[in-house]
Amino acid sequence: MSLFKSNTFKLTLLLLAIISFISESQAQERISRADTLRGSVTPERVWWDLNYYHLDIEVKPESKSIIGTNTVRYLVKKEHQVLQIDLQEPMEITQVKQDGKSLEVKKDGAAHFVQLQKKQVAGEYESIEISYEGQPKEAIRPPWDGGLTWSKDENENWFIANSNQGIGSSVWWPSKDHPADEADSILISVKVPKHLMNVSNGQLRRVEEDDLTKTYHWFVSNPINGYGVNINIGDYVHFDEIYQGEKGPLKMDYYPLSYNLKKAKKQFKDATRMMEAFEHWFGPYPFYEDGFKLVEAPYLGMEHQSSVTYGNGYENGYRGTDLSGTGWGLKFDFIIIHESGHEWFANNITYKDVADMWIHESFTNYSESLFVEYHYGKKAGQEYVRGTRSKIANKIPIIGIYGVNRQGSGDMYSKGGNMLNTLREILNDDDRWRNILRGLNEEFYHQTVTTEQIERYIIEKSGLDLESFFDQYLRNISIPTFEYYYDQENTLHYRWANCIASFNIPVDVQIGKKKVRLAADTQWSEYKVGKNLPVRLNPNYYVGAFNLTGN
Structure with a gap:
């Protein structure tokens, strides 16, 4: 090799090293302290276990503001004197009390570190009351860009809802904003102008009324992920039906805007078709005690637990289009089917870290084809899932970065669904495959899980060597x-x-x-x-x- 070629080669290696260093540095810069405080189980989170919330708020549409309290009850797992609560700006915590005594709070971005005075004893239950107020971030492109939506309906009535899966529950209320720990139950009390209604998760316990306002008290008796806690405020009307499900009678409630009642009575028939198909494939609906609701929202829709929000314009497909390009996607209302599928995969089985978001989205994407198969036959379901491949990019792995609130590629939808369909073909036993899907919802009933737990369960129940299969599809981008x-x-x-x-x-x-x-x-x-x-x-x-x- 000549001296010129040798020096050029060395220079090339140096440039590549510099580029690699810059790329790694930029990647490190993108992971901030705030990301770590939000995405990791910090020392100030690990020592206490969520038991119960009482979120008690007043929503003031004219000022686009919220004021209220959140009472947090928790079990002390080990002694510690600092507790992390999250609330994002411009919302502000005004006071925190324990046993009536005000506590010092040290703020680090959205993380608030409560300095507890009372000795925290392992095995005992304690609670704090958090007072807060402010104008929460407005969602620009909900549900993908999270926050509150403050809109008005066709009659100029306020039409308000939250959607905050990515940005987190702490965008509008103070919470333990990490998916690894869920409250076992929650009471949601929401005061609104008297002419409006609030619909939240769970069952309606009572409504209190005065001259100007109504307060709606909703109670959730099952564990619930933080981002699934929901308020919907509008000029709603209500109708319902009883579905005879695998665990008995299930109350199904529907809340469209008043002038959409006729449309809703026709379109929401897909809800019972969904329930029949998904109980067949996944097992009993996981929240019989809290009922099932479809609630009209001022955005496309989202999987709020037992309070699925709907904004698909009362038409089939995804805003009238077939995402599979096969024609089968126009046989059902995409939002009703997809968002309700999350009741099993997202709300029943919930990821411990957002990096494992594929557990929610891959199974739920796949559930669309299973719905088609149940009602129109296996050939139709297979055509549907294959048709979604056009949405796959294969640029970033499906699994994200752990501990820093980083989800993986959007391929977790269509690629994840096709991965699961491939797995079904490898297994080559449809009865066993259905038992695996139902078994997942039984084994991990009301739990938060990791990718490794899901992989181990499927490997064990299938009897197949699938380690390399999961590594290929979840952690790499090339297609075999x-x-x-x-x-x-x-x-x-x-x-x-x-x-x-x-x-x-x-x-x-x-x-x-x-x-x-x-x-x-x-x-x-x-x-x-x-x-x-x-x-x-x-x-x-x-x-x-x-x-x-x-x-």
Whole structure:
């Protein structure tokens, strides 16, 4: 190598090192202290276990403000004297009390560290009362950009709702804003102008009324994730029905705006079709005690537990379009089906860290095709899930960064759904597959979980070696390619390529008219055919195929 070439090579390596360093530095800069305080189980969070909230607020539409208190009851797991509560600016905590005594609060961004005076004794229950007020962040593009939506309906009545999965519950109320810990129950008391109604999670206990306001008291008797706590304020009307479900009678309540009652009575029929299909696939609805509600909202919709919000314009598909491009997506109202699917995967089974958000979105995306299959047949369901592949980008892994409130790629939807459908094909036993889906909701009933727990359960119940499968689809971006060719003796040679080295799933192929299952990994294998016959992969596998001989 000449001196010039040697120096050029060294310079190239130096530039690559500098670029790598800058990229890593920028990545580190993007993870701030605020991200860590929000996304990790800090020492000020780990020592206490949420038991109960009483969120007691007044919503003031004219000033777009909220004022009120949140009483937090908790179990002391070990002795500690500092407790973290989260509330995002411009909301402000005005006072925190324990046993009637005011406590010092040290603020670090959205994290508020309450300095407890009373000795915290392991095994005992304690509570604090947090007073707060302010004008919460307004959502610009809900539900993706979180916050409060302050809008008006066609009759100029206020139409208000929260949507805050990504940004967090602390955008509008003080809470333990980390998904690993859920309150076992919550009382939600919301005072609104007298001519309006508030609809929240759970069952309505009572309504208090004075000359100018009404206060609605809603009680949730099951564990609930923080982002699922919900207020909906508007000129609502109410109708209901009883669904005879797997656990008995289930009250299903519907709250459209007053002038949309006729539309709702027609469109919301999809709710019982949803319940029938998903109880079949996933097991009993997880919140019989709290009922099920569909509530009209001033944005597209979201999976608030037992209070699913709806803004799809009373039409089928996703705002009138079919996300699968197959026609099957126009057979149902996407928001009713998708957001209700989250009652099983998001509200019943909840991630411990937002990096594992695929547990919510992949299973719920897949639930759309299972709904189609239940009502229109397996062929239709398979066509639907395959049709969603056009939305997959394969640029970022599905799993995000742990401990810093970082979710993974949006591919957790369509790619995740197709991953699960591929897994069903590998298992090749629909009864066992259904039992796995139902078993997940039984094994992890009302729990927060990790990806590893979900993987271990599926591996155990399927009896399959799936470690490399999950690594490939959840932690990498390449899509496995089935490479093959015929030699001169018409023996088929095949392997997996464009994948991690340990990838080793079997594949169903049709060779000529014969269907066979081939064991495959990243090393070349052989299958004696005798003729150079066409090879077609099972289209329900989300993989690629490449004939190295080009014919």
